[in-house]
Amino acid sequence: MNALWVGVIGTSVLAFALKYLGHSVPEKFLTNPRVLRINALIPIALLSALVGVQTITENGKWVIDQRLAGVAVALIALALKAPYFVVVVSAAVTSAVLYRI
Amino acid sequence: MRTLSINPPAPYGYIGQNVRVSKVNRATVTQSLSVSFTVGLYGTAFGAASIAAGFSLLQTSLLSLLTFSGASQFAIVGVMGAGGSAISGIATASLLGIRNGLYGLRMAPILKVRGVKRVIAAQVTIDESTGVAIGQEDLGTDAMKAGFWLTGFGVYIFWNFFTILGALGAQAMGNPSAWGLDAAVPAAFLGLVWPRLHGRFEKGLAALSLLVAVALSPFISAGLPIIATALLAVAFGWKARS
Numbered sequence: 001m002n003a004l005w006v007g008v009i010g011t012s013v014l015a016f017a018l019k020y021l022g023h024s025v026p027e028k029f030l031t032n033p034r035v036l037r038i039n040a041l042i043p044i045a046l047l048s049a050l051v052g053v054q055t056i057t058e059n060g061k062w063v064i065d066q067r068l069a070g071v072a073v074a075l076i077a078l079a080l081k082a083p084y085f086v087v088v089v090s091a092a093v094t095s096a097v098l099y100r101i
Numbered sequence: 102m103r104t105l106s107i108n109p110p111a112p113y114g115y116i117g118q119n120v121r122v123s124k125v126n127r128a129t130v131t132q133s134l135s136v137s138f139t140v141g142l143y144g145t146a147f148g149a150a151s152i153a154a155g156f157s158l159l160q161t162s163l164l165s166l167l168t169f170s171g172a173s174q175f176a177i178v179g180v181m182g183a184g185g186s187a188i189s190g191i192a193t194a195s196l197l198g199i200r201n202g203l204y205g206l207r208m209a210p211i212l213k214v215r216g217v218k219r220v221i222a223a224q225v226t227i228d229e230s231t232g233v234a235i236g237q238e239d240l241g242t243d244a245m246k247a248g249f250w251l252t253g254f255g256v257y258i259f260w261n262f263f264t265i266l267g268a269l270g271a272q273a274m275g276n277p278s279a280w281g282l283d284a285a286v287p288a289a290f291l292g293l294v295w296p297r298l299h300g301r302f303e304k305g306l307a308a309l310s311l312l313v314a315v316a317l318s319p320f321i322s323a324g325l326p327i328i329a330t331a332l333l334a335v336a337f338g339w340k341a342r343s
Binding site: 003004005006007008010011012014015016018019020021022023024025034036037038039040041042043044045046047048049050051052053054055056057058059060061062066067069070071074075078084085087088089090091092093094095096097099100 | 142143146155156157160163164167168169170172173174175176177179180181183184186187190191193194195196197198199200201202203204205206207208209212214219220222223224226278279280281282283284285286287288289290291292293294295297298303306307308310311312313314315318319322323326327328329330331333334335337338339341
């Protein structure tokens with residue numbers, strides 16, 4: 001079994017376990033405000049980290065290329081309150097055009 | 102949008118009775134379906150990203166069917182696509198999946214389901230089903246349940262359908278860079294995190310996490326720089342006052 005399959009199955013099993021655990025644990029546990037606050041912040045940290053790593057690194061090296069321009073356009077689209085679809089497509093189009101010229 | 106006329110203050114005895122929900126509030130149905138379709142559409146982006154990261158069509162579909170949590174799915178393909186190990190991919194995806202557990206905690210006393218129904222309810226416990234359910238709070242428990250199930254099943258169907266569509270599209274395209282997929286994936290993450298950046302505090306954490314992860318990338322193995330930023334979230338959450 002290769003690594004990708006381990007990733008697919010491991011992620012799926014843990015994702016379900018977390019969901020099911022929530023449905024089965026008495027509510028009085030895990031209502032500590034600090035735990036709730038940290039839980040709300042974790043996605044912000046991880047997703048932002050992913051944005052950075054996927055935009056300006058490649059195979060563990062810093063690389064500035066068409067991706068940065070694409071994500072910059074996405075950032076502008078978000079600032080202009082564009083819908084999610086427009087955000088993603090504008091990044092793709094920008095990057096693709098720069099890649100091809 | 103809300104039909105205020107239908108707002109019964111729990112007229113039937115809920116305890117131990119099987120109240121047949123014959124009429125589901127129209128506003129709840131409309132909201133559930135529009136959320137389901139809009140969110141499901143993003144499955145296209147996931148399907149394409151997963152193929153671009155090197156996952157097969159079967160693996161891509163299984164992630165949507167079994168993991169069924171957008172951010173976690175993007176994380177596993179993002180981390181492993183960038184050369185990270187399975188362990189760091191699973192860890193990142195699971196850290197993002199913790200909030201589904203907290204949603205389950207919130208929904209369980211409302212749904213009151215056991216056995217197979219609880220298994221199904223758990224699987225469709227995501228941002229959107231919980232969000233729509235909580236949005237129906239003024240309309241009573243029945244509307245909350247209806248919102249949860251309709252949105253949960255709705256997103257499940259559309260998300261999986263559009264995942265396959267996106268994956269097939271990406272397979273047909275060939276080189277991901279030529280079609281801008283290399284930028285579409287980080288843009289998709291940016292679009293996911295953007296609505297969460299309410300104030301200066303959240304923006305600060307986002308900027309710092311991005312910089313730290315990029316700065317660490319050449320020095321520690323792929324995937325770890327991303328997980329490391331979870332510690333920043335813990336530090337920020339620990340000392341923040343609310």
